Amino acid sequence: MLNLTEWQETLLYHPMIGSGPIPTVCDGEGIYPYESFSETAERPVLRKFRMIAIENEWMKVTVCPDLGGKIYSIFDKASGKEILFDAGAVRPVRILPRMAFISGGIEVSFPIAHTPVQIEAVHTEARQIGDRLYIWCGEREVRYGMQWTVEYSLGERDRYLTQRATFVNPTSEAHAWMSWSNAALPARADSQFHFPTGRVLRHADILEEIEWDGKRGYTLEDFDRMQGFFWKTADCNAFGMYTPSLGSGLYHIADPAETPGIKLWLYGLGKHENWAHSTAIRRESYVEIQAGPLLEQADNSKLQPGARHVHTEFWIPSAEPLEIRELALPAPQLIPIEEVPLFDWIPRAGTAPWLALAAPYRGGDAGALAAPPAAEDCIWPPSGLEQLGDALLWAADVAASAAGDAGEEHSQLWRYYYAVWLAGQGLLDEAIAALSAVQLDCGYALLGRLLRVSRGDYAGSRAAYAQIRSAAWSLHPQLFFERDVTLAHFGAEALDERAQWFAQVDSLQDDALIERKASFLFDRGDLAEAKAILDRHAFGKVHQRYDRTQLWQRLAAAAGEPTSASEDVLAHLGEDDLAVYGAYRVSEQE
Structure with a gap:
C-alpha cells in the first residue's frame, strides 16, 4: 500500500x-543576501503551510515545502x-546564519549550516515511480547560485526512509559548501544515545577530544549542560x-565513504533546558542527531564549476532499541541521479524584482523596466545572480x-543596488567606489559599515x-548600533555626540x-550605571x-570584581557559554 497526499x-x-x-554584507549576524532578524513575536498568528506526505504500511512521512523542504513528521504505524520532536508552532529563535532557527522535524542544510531557507518556501515535486514514492524539494540558492535537491523516497515494503541529496554548481566559480541533516527528537531523562565507539570532539564551554564508549549506555541524565559531539572516528556507520x-x-x-559525519547535540538536564523551550510553545526539550558528508561543522568543501555532489542516508524509526552494529545498509533501487529534478530560482519577495x-535588460526594453525596490523593503540583489551587475547599471542609465x-x-537606487551586489560578491573596494556616487541615506548607511569593517576607516x-x-x-536601532560602534573608536572626543544620540531614544x-x-x-566612566542597565534589562537569547x-x-x-560570569548572569544577558567553534556561514572560511 502506497499513498501520496497533499494538503x-x-x-x-x-x-x-x-x-x-x-544589507547583511559584512554583517556578523547575517548572511548576504538574506534578511536577518532581531526578535520573534511572542504572540503567534495562524498561517497555512503546504504539506505533502508519502506512506506505506509501516510509516507516514510528511514534508513541509514551506519550511525549507524539511521533514515535518515521521509517524511509525507499528x-x-x-x-520526531513537534515544537507545537513555528517559533524561530536567534541562531545563525539568519537568526531564524526553528526546531523539530529533520532539517537538511545547504550551502551553510543551518539552512538559510528554514522559514521560506522551496520548489517541490512528488510522484510515484514504480513501487516507490518520491518527494523532491530544492531551489537555486541565492548566496552562490548553486542548485540543491533533497529527495525523500519510500518503497512499498520499506521500514526506513531514504534521503538522497544532490548539489550542483552551474556557476563559473568554485564555491564553498557544507551540509548536515538535523533530526530533532523529544528528549526525556531516560533517552538513550546509541552511538559508535570512537574519538569525539566535544563542543561545550571548552573544545576537547574525548573517547566515547559506545557500549557504556549513555542517557540524557548523564549530561547537565548544552553540548555537541562530533565523531572523528567510529567503529560502525549507524547511530x-x-x-x-x-x-x-x-x-x-x-555509507561512511560518502556520509561520514556523525553529530549529537543536546541541552542536557537542568540549567540549559530553557534554551530548547524557547523554540516551542511548551516546556519540552529535544535532542538533535545529525549526519553529513563532512566530519565537523567547522569543515567545508569546494564545489567546482559544473560539478555535482551526491550522498544518500537512511532514517529508521523504531518502537524498540536497536543494536547499531547489527543494522545493515539498505540498497533500494532509486531512479538515476540524472533524473532527479534540479530547480531554478524561487520567485519569492527577495528574488522577484x-x-x-x-x-x-536582455531585450533592451526600457519601457518594461519596473521601479526598483524601496531601500526600506530590505530586498537586496542576490550575489548568486552572476550577471546581475550589468543589468543594474543598465537600469540605472535607463x-x-x-x-x-x-x-x-x-x-540612484539602481546604482545603490549595484554597489550592494558588488559588496555581496566580496568586491568591497569596488562597492565603496560605487557608493561614492550614491547620494541616498541607504548608501551612506552601507558605506559607513563597509569603510569600518573592510578598511578600518573610522573617520x-x-x-x-x-x-x-x-x-x-x-x-533606527540597526544603524544607531553601527554608528555608535564607529563613534566609540574616537574615545572621549565623541562622548558628547554619542550622548546626544542616546538622548533621542532613551525610551x-x-x-x-x-x-x-x-x-x-x-x-x-559611569561603571555602576552601565552595570545596572545590563542587570535590569532582560535580553533575548542568542546562540554563539x-x-x-x-x-x-x-x-x-x-x-x-570577579570576571567569571555565573549561570544567572549569562541567562540574564541571553548569551550561552559555548566555546567559539564552527562556521555557520561558509563565507567565513573562503
Missing part, C-alpha cells in the same frame, strides 16, 4: 522582526508513535536515540534618462553616517540599543554571540 495545514506561526535596512518512556526512537545509517529585471525627480531617484565611516538626512534612518528597550548604551556609559558577556566582564574588571 494545507494551519499552524501557529510567530512572526519575525527584521534587523534593519542595512507503534502508533510520532517519532540513533531511543527513549523507553516514549517507546520510540530513530536511527540513522549511511531581480529576476524580473533580466527580461527587459532611469537617469527619464524626466523628473523620480527618474533621478530611481537611477570615513563617521563622515558617511553624518550625511544621513532622515531622522528615521538615523534613529526604547531594544536589545541592541541597551547593549550600546551600557558600552557608552562604560566608556564615559558573546558581546554582552565580554562587556559585563570588562565592567566587572574595571570595578575590581
Whole structure:
C-alpha cells in the first residue's frame, strides 16, 4: 500500500522582526543576501503551510515545502508513535546564519549550516515511480547560485526512509559548501544515545577530544549542560536515540565513504533546558542527531564549476532499541541521479524584482523596466545572480534618462543596488567606489559599515553616517548600533555626540540599543550605571554571540570584581557559554 497526499495545514506561526535596512554584507549576524532578524513575536498568528506526505504500511512521512523542504513528521504505524520532536508552532529563535532557527522535524542544510531557507518556501515535486514514492524539494540558492535537491523516497515494503541529496554548481566559480541533516527528537531523562565507539570532539564551554564508549549506555541524565559531539572516528556507520518512556526512537545509517559525519547535540538536564523551550510553545526539550558528508561543522568543501555532489542516508524509526552494529545498509533501487529534478530560482519577495529585471535588460526594453525596490523593503540583489551587475547599471542609465525627480531617484537606487551586489560578491573596494556616487541615506548607511569593517576607516565611516538626512534612518536601532560602534573608536572626543544620540531614544528597550548604551556609559566612566542597565534589562537569547558577556566582564574588571560570569548572569544577558567553534556561514572560511 502506497499513498501520496497533499494538503494545507494551519499552524501557529510567530512572526519575525527584521534587523534593519542595512544589507547583511559584512554583517556578523547575517548572511548576504538574506534578511536577518532581531526578535520573534511572542504572540503567534495562524498561517497555512503546504504539506505533502508519502506512506506505506509501516510509516507516514510528511514534508513541509514551506519550511525549507524539511521533514515535518515521521509517524511509525507499528507503534502508533510520532517519532520526531513537534515544537507545537513555528517559533524561530536567534541562531545563525539568519537568526531564524526553528526546531523539530529533520532539517537538511545547504550551502551553510543551518539552512538559510528554514522559514521560506522551496520548489517541490512528488510522484510515484514504480513501487516507490518520491518527494523532491530544492531551489537555486541565492548566496552562490548553486542548485540543491533533497529527495525523500519510500518503497512499498520499506521500514526506513531514504534521503538522497544532490548539489550542483552551474556557476563559473568554485564555491564553498557544507551540509548536515538535523533530526530533532523529544528528549526525556531516560533517552538513550546509541552511538559508535570512537574519538569525539566535544563542543561545550571548552573544545576537547574525548573517547566515547559506545557500549557504556549513555542517557540524557548523564549530561547537565548544552553540548555537541562530533565523531572523528567510529567503529560502525549507524547511530540513533531511543527513549523507553516514549517507546520510540530513530536511527540513522549511511555509507561512511560518502556520509561520514556523525553529530549529537543536546541541552542536557537542568540549567540549559530553557534554551530548547524557547523554540516551542511548551516546556519540552529535544535532542538533535545529525549526519553529513563532512566530519565537523567547522569543515567545508569546494564545489567546482559544473560539478555535482551526491550522498544518500537512511532514517529508521523504531518502537524498540536497536543494536547499531547489527543494522545493515539498505540498497533500494532509486531512479538515476540524472533524473532527479534540479530547480531554478524561487520567485519569492527577495528574488522577484531581480529576476524580473533580466527580461527587459536582455531585450533592451526600457519601457518594461519596473521601479526598483524601496531601500526600506530590505530586498537586496542576490550575489548568486552572476550577471546581475550589468543589468543594474543598465537600469540605472535607463532611469537617469527619464524626466523628473523620480527618474533621478530611481537611477540612484539602481546604482545603490549595484554597489550592494558588488559588496555581496566580496568586491568591497569596488562597492565603496560605487557608493561614492550614491547620494541616498541607504548608501551612506552601507558605506559607513563597509569603510569600518573592510578598511578600518573610522573617520570615513563617521563622515558617511553624518550625511544621513532622515531622522528615521538615523534613529533606527540597526544603524544607531553601527554608528555608535564607529563613534566609540574616537574615545572621549565623541562622548558628547554619542550622548546626544542616546538622548533621542532613551525610551526604547531594544536589545541592541541597551547593549550600546551600557558600552557608552562604560566608556564615559559611569561603571555602576552601565552595570545596572545590563542587570535590569532582560535580553533575548542568542546562540554563539558573546558581546554582552565580554562587556559585563570588562565592567566587572574595571570595578575590581570577579570576571567569571555565573549561570544567572549569562541567562540574564541571553548569551550561552559555548566555546567559539564552527562556521555557520561558509563565507567565513573562503
